[in-house]
Amino acid sequence: MRVSLKDVAERAGVSIKTVSNVVNKYQHVTPAMRARVQEAIDELGYRPNLTARHLRKGRTGIIALAVPELGNPYFAELAGAVIDAAAEHDFTVLLDHTRGEREQEVLVSQGFRARVIDGLILSPLELESDDLLGREDDVPLVLLGERQYNLPYDHIAIDNVAAARTAVRHLIGRGRSRIAYLGARTDSANRPANLRLQGWREELTQAGIAAPDNLVGPVGGWNRWDGAKAMARMLDAGVRPDAVFAYNDLVAIGAMRVLHERGLRVPWDVAVVGFDDIAEGQFGAVTLTTVSPDKQAIARLAVASLLRSLEGEAEPEGRELTAEFRLVERESTLGRR
Amino acid sequence: MRVSLKDVAERAGVSIKTVSNVVNKYQHVTPAMRARVQEAIDELGYRPNLTARHLRKGRTGIIALAVPELGNPYFAELAGAVIDAAAEHDFTVLLDHTRGEREQEVLVSQGFRARVIDGLILSPLELESDDLLGREDDVPLVLLGERQYNLPYDHIAIDNVAAARTAVRHLIGRGRSRIAYLGARTDSANRPANLRLQGWREELTQAGIAAPDNLVGPVGGWNRWDGAKAMARMLDAGVRPDAVFAYNDLVAIGAMRVLHERGLRVPWDVAVVGFDDIAEGQFGAVTLTTVSPDKQAIARLAVASLLRSLEGEAEPEGRELTAEFRLVERESTLGRR
DNA sequence: ATGAAAGCGCTAACAA
DNA sequence: TTGTTAGCGCTTTCAT
Numbered sequence: 001m002r003v004s005l006k007d008v009a010e011r012a013g014v015s016i017k018t019v020s021n022v023v024n025k026y027q028h029v030t031p032a033m034r035a036r037v038q039e040a041i042d043e044l045g046y047r048p049n050l051t052a053r054h055l056r057k058g059r060t061g062i063i064a065l066a067v068p069e070l071g072n073p074y075f076a077e078l079a080g081a082v083i084d085a086a087a088e089h090d091f092t093v094l095l096d097h098t099r100g101e102r103e104q105e106v107l108v109s110q111g112f113r114a115r116v117i118d119g120l121i122l123s124p125l126e127l128e129s130d131d132l133l134g135r136e137d138d139v140p141l142v143l144l145g146e147r148q149y150n151l152p153y154d155h156i157a158i159d160n161v162a163a164a165r166t167a168v169r170h171l172i173g174r175g176r177s178r179i180a181y182l183g184a185r186t187d188s189a190n191r192p193a194n195l196r197l198q199g200w201r202e203e204l205t206q207a208g209i210a211a212p213d214n215l216v217g218p219v220g221g222w223n224r225w226d227g228a229k230a231m232a233r234m235l236d237a238g239v240r241p242d243a244v245f246a247y248n249d250l251v252a253i254g255a256m257r258v259l260h261e262r263g264l265r266v267p268w269d270v271a272v273v274g275f276d277d278i279a280e281g282q283f284g285a286v287t288l289t290t291v292s293p294d295k296q297a298i299a300r301l302a303v304a305s306l307l308r309s310l311e312g313e314a315e316p317e318g319r320e321l322t323a324e325f326r327l328v329e330r331e332s333t334l335g336r337r
Numbered sequence: 338m339r340v341s342l343k344d345v346a347e348r349a350g351v352s353i354k355t356v357s358n359v360v361n362k363y364q365h366v367t368p369a370m371r372a373r374v375q376e377a378i379d380e381l382g383y384r385p386n387l388t389a390r391h392l393r394k395g396r397t398g399i400i401a402l403a404v405p406e407l408g409n410p411y412f413a414e415l416a417g418a419v420i421d422a423a424a425e426h427d428f429t430v431l432l433d434h435t436r437g438e439r440e441q442e443v444l445v446s447q448g449f450r451a452r453v454i455d456g457l458i459l460s461p462l463e464l465e466s467d468d469l470l471g472r473e474d475d476v477p478l479v480l481l482g483e484r485q486y487n488l489p490y491d492h493i494a495i496d497n498v499a500a501a502r503t504a505v506r507h508l509i510g511r512g513r514s515r516i517a518y519l520g521a522r523t524d525s526a527n528r529p530a531n532l533r534l535q536g537w538r539e540e541l542t543q544a545g546i547a548a549p550d551n552l553v554g555p556v557g558g559w560n561r562w563d564g565a566k567a568m569a570r571m572l573d574a575g576v577r578p579d580a581v582f583a584y585n586d587l588v589a590i591g592a593m594r595v596l597h598e599r600g601l602r603v604p605w606d607v608a609v610v611g612f613d614d615i616a617e618g619q620f621g622a623v624t625l626t627t628v629s630p631d632k633q634a635i636a637r638l639a640v641a642s643l644l645r646s647l648e649g650e651a652e653p654e655g656r657e658l659t660a661e662f663r664l665v666e667r668e669s670t671l672g673r674r
Numbered sequence: 675a676t677g678a679a680a681g682c683g684c685t686a687a688c689a690a
Numbered sequence: 691t692t693g694t695t696a697g698c699g700c701t702t703t704c705a706t
Binding site: 002045047048049050051052054055060061062069070071073076077079080083092093094095096097111115116136137138224228253254256257260279280282283284285286 | 339382384385386387388389391392397398399406407408410413414416417420429430431432433434448452453473474475561565590591593594597616617619620621622623
């Protein structure tokens with residue numbers, strides 16, 4: 001069996017408390033005593049049992065992060081940022097994925113698998129407000145992403161409408177006028193407004209440019225294939241945009257592949273702007289102009305929000321916390337330099 | 338404070354044990370009693386404290402996975418597979434990343450951050466055998482990846498030499514004769530043999546094709562930029578391969594970008610084969626031929642290995658466990674169909 | 675500065 | 691079938 005505090009105490013001929021004091025770097029221990037205990041610790045190869053410590057303290061030092069899927073580089077990169085942000089506060093991260101399925105998201109929010117945690121960061125895709133309304137779990141929760149909820153949980157995102165408008169404005173500035181939006185989810189009727197779609201519409205309207213429905217491409221998901229299919233469908237329908245603003249980089253990349261297959265040149269025939277600034281967009285035959293959310297800031301804000309509820313024991317407030325974004329201009333709108 | 342078993346027991350007017358029996362779905366409980374206890378549980382909103390259970394059972398149900406970085410889609414996709422494989426056995430996954438830094442890898446292997454775990458899956462990049470030799474941590478460990486160690490820990494990988502040979506054979510079959518290898522790490526002198534490089538050399542030699550040193554491109558890392566720099570350096574040196582076998586897909590993608598910039602057409606001027614089969618390779622202007630390791634199998638084997646040491650309490654054996662791979666042929670060697 | 679002892683919430687051996 | 695009780699290993703008053 002593993003050595004415990006008691007074993008060390010016996011070996012050193014002192015009480016458990018003293019050993020505990022040494023382990024926890026308590027101030028008032030005589031150097032001699034400290035050395036003696038340390039020797040016993042080293043000899044026995046003692047390592048504290050964190051589970052016991054957690055039970056006693058009521059904290060585990062673990063926070064969970066649940067994202068739709070790690071195969072989406074945005075979430076993988078975000079997860080990396082969260083791990084780093086958590087580590088700064090000596091927290092470690094339990095990772096789960098929901099496949100973007102509502103049922104999975106609900107389970108996670110209720111603490112289905114990860115009940116050993118001090119807090120939960122959830123990035124929902126399908127979750128509805130109602131699902132969180134009767135939440136029984138008392139673990140602090142913070143929400144990430146474009147979806148908006150009117151709930152007593154902090155929500156962290158960038159200003160999606162402003163970001164979308166920035167992207168569309170950039171395209172207009174490059175002389176485009178038939179700007180498509182790729183990535184509308186029209187499958188579920190009562191789905192709340194898509195903020196990026198809204199931003200697209202607002203900016204076009206303000207510029208006095210038409211925003212017809214046939215320039216809005218619906219998708220079944222937000223991956224490369226979904227983008228490819230949506231782009232193909234639009235072109236097959238005879239619609240010929242001179243620019244595409246995609247829900248995210250993956251959709252944009254899928255769309256670019258189809259444009260390439262059809263002999264349409266990016267950006268000359270069709271300019272493309274994505275969203276997320278995943279590393280993949282910096283390579284490929286045509287690098288991708290994209291909205292770059294500050295992932296580090298999002299991660300830091302999320303962890304800080306959790307820490308806040310953890311320390312204050314205050315009631316959750318449902319604050320809207322906003323991270324910065326910037327437009328990164330690359331070849332898919334500028335062309336090769 | 339949270340409700341505990343005791344609270345429920347009092348409320349229901351039964352003993353703690355009975356409540357525990359109900360919670361743990363113990364067989365021999367009368368339906369009436371079960372209903373009564375369940376009612377109390379629901380009324381009080383009782384949720385078991387897993388930390389206490391863990392302390393008692395000596396197990397946490399958590400395994401840790403440490404990869405170099407989640408920004409590399411291969412590791413992100415692998416992490417997803419591990420999460421799924423672990424979930425099948427009711428384990429959750431704590432994720433950590435090492436940035437491929439030896440020091441971080443050592444810390445993780447010693448249980449630096451994640452000491453609340455039942456097992457550890459580590460995918461090392463820089464770690465040396467010596468680092469693991471004096472390992473104090475008694476948590477079961479399993480190693481992943483190309484590096485080979487002669488240590489009493491299970492190691493899971495595909496047959497890297499065979500995989501590399503398959504890739505090179507494919508290129509030879511496409512009529513290529515000046516096949517470069519991109520991704521040699523020559524920075525640390527005493528680095529063990531690079532199995533993929535070895536496979537490249539073996540296959541060329543067997544085919545009676547020269548394998549000169551100037552066709553071996555050294556890299557500083559295994560990301561897209563490293564691939565781009567290595568490719569550029571080789572071309573700048575006046576070396577003109579007609580094919581490139583890259584250490585992984587990211588290096589291949591970086592190389593393809595440079596080839597594109599220089600007006601060299603893939604696959605006509607230069608064919609490219611990668612390694613990992615990340616989703617990104619299926620898109621882009623030219624889809625990527627690649628060696629596809631069975632990530633699900635790797636994940637399953639890793640989890641199974643951990644479970645084995647957990648249950649058997651047997652001494653670690655240092656088995657070599659091999660997952661399958663296959664070559665996925667795409668446009669970067671076949672051209673557009 | 676150090677020790678004694680209670681107890682965090684749970685499981686499991688033993689009793690009834 | 692259900693109850694009693696002894697810890698799992700640690701932290702933390704309260705004494706000394």
